[in-house]
Amino acid sequence: MIQSLLHLLYPHVCENCGHDLTATEEVLCISCMRKMPVTSFQSVADNPVEQIFYGRVQLQHAMAGYYFARDTCLQHLIHQFKYGGRRDIAVYLGRQLGLQLKQSSWWQKISLIVPVPLNKVKQRHRGYNQAALLANGMAEVLGCDVSANALTRKANAVTQTHKDRLERWENVAEVFSLSCPEKVKDRHVLLVDDVLTTGATLEACAHALQTVKEVELSICSLAYANR
Secondary structure, eight states: OHHHHHHHHSOOBOTTTOOBOOTTOBSBOHHHHHTSOBOOGGGOTTOHHHHHTTTTSOOSEEEEEEEOOTTSHHHHHHHHHHHSOOHHHHHHHHHHHHHHHTTSSSGGGOOEEEEOOOOHHHHHHHSSOHHHHHHHHHHHHHOOEEOTTSEEESSOOOOOTTOOHHHHHHHHTTTEEESOHHHHTTEEEEEEEEEESSSHHHHHHHHHHTTSSSEEEEEEEEEEOOO
């Protein structure tokens, strides 16, 4: 009876199709979840995400969970957790990433998840870092530690939107620093972000993490925007 009352007050519906969710479903119904554009990059050597970083940063592995496209369910979900205050969606998608990663042959090597830090002004306004929420969701599935403060932003770079690859790199090259070297030393770190385009932000974060020589690094992005 209580569950029925809560359902009336707070409708539990699929974020994509609007149909009621069952007790075992969360955010998306099973039908819509099956339609999500999964990449399966976690099981593909030399996948397109790994190729982005060739010659730019030394990585063990790199992957993205989904292909990004405009006017899709995935874009709606990302918009909701970045601008609509829907922390639950970010954590949910983080868990889905964790489940995908568990299908790989290398996930057990990961001992620490580090999210890309958010611009301080944006984080104060938003109230949270969406990459950290993704990392928390992944950690629930993988059983890894999360260090949300391992990396810091030294400056507030302007938005990356509408910048080409060189402009994005110049915009973030000196922005990130490693605040807790002892946390990443002798560990296999998984660097996590929401959307991968040119890879400039992740590359800059990777270089900051690799100022500690005794660190192995892999990258995971929620979405891969192939532009």
